[in-house]
Amino acid sequence: MITSIRGFNDILPPETTLWQHIEGAAREVFKVYGFSEIRVPVMEKTELFAKGIGDTTDIVEKEMYTFSDRNNESVTLRPEGTASVVRAYIEHRLCNMPCAKLYYIGPMFRYERPQKGRYRQFHQIGAEVLGISDPMSDAETLDMLLAFFKKIGLDDIELQLNSLGCKNCRPVYREKLKQFLSEKKEQLCDNCQRRIDTNPLRVIDCKSRKCVEVTDDAPSILDYICNECKTHFEEVKGYLYLFGAGYSINPRMVRGLDYYTRTTFEITSDKLGSQNAVAAGGRYDGLVRELGGPDVSGFGFAIGMERLAMLLKEGSGSTSHEAGIFIVCIGKEAETEGIRILKELRERSLRAEIGYHDKGIKGQMKMADKLGARFTLILGDDEISKREITFKDMKTGVQEKVDIEGIAERVIDEIAQVKKV
Ligand SMILES: [Zn+2]
Ligand SMILES: [Zn+2]
Structure with missing residues (x-):
């Protein structure tokens, strides 16, 4: 047996129904906020990510799927979406648009240790706003994200907000923090002891208990x-109020990358444990220029689809099939009639399937049951000669003979009744 690659996961029905539901909700919500879809390749030149994510980050140092193609060019399967979107924005001169509001849906790749809900191929829904530095845009995009979560019915989530300052004020904080951490170096976890010099901000974000305790009274970036930066932050909060979006402030939430500026945020859920973010993002005013484009602002987020699907499955279990119809046919004449009805139901967008005659009536009924059909239509010689059809409600077990003419209408009525309940 050939199995899938470790960390590369099949998503099977009926779970795919849930994924379609999530993606559909995102498209619907993002559209009314004026966002358009962008589809970027899953593979890029390695230098894009080295530059766009930072070559001292864990992602670039340890987690990328990087290899040489047959022409000896170093290529990488995308570990995230923002760098590619910004590359496309620059390459196709989308900066000529008054403001680019773009979203993407698709797989990302990181060589991490697979765990529950975490795979090497994972999926993200993300959005980027390029060319606007106005704090109203931060709040509007966050409001869109919250509207999306509301639409899919995930309610016990929290928006946590912070400001990371800018290239003028963050270095001052960085030094202050380094000083504070150096004095307590011995008490930090091994990873953080190393990070004091290279990436001190990540230390206050460390989930290890030791580090959480030690950094409890660390200086706050705010x-x-x-x-x-203060004005920008205050205005974001003011606009969030106008959009009716609730939030809490978390000064310990940081990003390690230099081009992140000002607003940063996470959407968290208690149900996810310590790795509790289901979406995250923020402002990245330096990135477009870093990648060779004009000096314009950026703001974006990414939603983790696997975690989201996990949360929704726990909440509702809403992965069931749509109510469907199964047509059982015995004999050639019945098949002719059966196919005619089948086509009519499908043309009216009802989920309809037909039995294959080599299975016999028993086999076909079993199939109807296994497929979870809500109603079964049975056509045999007896029915055909009387121009009738046996209509069976699979839930109640009740069956009756009805006129073959107008059967499609009858089925549509019944399905509409079921959907109302
Ligand atoms: Zn600043
Ligand atoms: Zn630590």
Whole structure:
């Protein structure tokens, strides 16, 4: 047996129904906020991610699927979506648009240790706003994200907000934090002891209990951000109020990358444990220029589809099939009639299937049951000669003979009744 690659997961029916539901909701919500879909390749030149994510990050150092193609060019399966979207934005001069509001849905790849709900091929829904630095745009995009979660029925989530300052004020905070951490170096976890010099901000984000305790009274970035950053943050909060979006402030939430600026956020759920973010993002005003484009702002987020699907499955179990119809046919004449009815039902967008005659009537009824059909239509010689059809409700077991003419109408009525309940 040939199995799938470790960490590369099949998503099977009926779970795919849930995934379609999530993707459909995203498309619907994002559209009314003026976003358009962009489809970027799953593979890019390695240098894009080295530059766009940062070559000292864990992702680029340890987790990328990087290899040489047959022409000896170094290529990488995308570990995230933002770098590709920004690359496309620059390459196709989308900066000529007044403001680019783009979203993407698709697989990403990271060589991590597979765990429950975490795979090497995983999926994200993400959105980016390029060319706008106005704090109203931060709030509007966050409001869209919350509207999406509301649409799919995930309610016990929290928006956590922070500001990371800018290239003027963050270095001051970084030094202050480094000083604080150096004095307590011995008490930190091994990973963080190493990070004090290279990436001190990540230390206060560390989930290890030791580090959480030690950094409890670490200086807060919000006490060090400059006046411009302070104003931006206050305005984001003001606009969130106008959009009716609730939030809490979390000064410990950081990103390790230099081009992240000002607003940063996570959407968390208690049900997810310590790795509790189901979506995250923020402002990245330096990235477009870093990748060779104009000096314009960026703001974006990504939603983890696997985690989201996990949360929704726990909540509702809403992965069942749509109510369907199964047509059982015995004999050639019955098949002719059966196919005619089948086509009519399908043309009216009802889920309808037909039995294959080599299975016999028993086999066909079994199949109807296994497929979870709500109603079964049975056509045999007896029915054909009387121009009738046996109509069976699979839930109640009740069956009756009805006129073959107008059967499609009858089925549509019954299905509509079922859907109402
Ligand atoms: Zn600043
Ligand atoms: Zn640590």
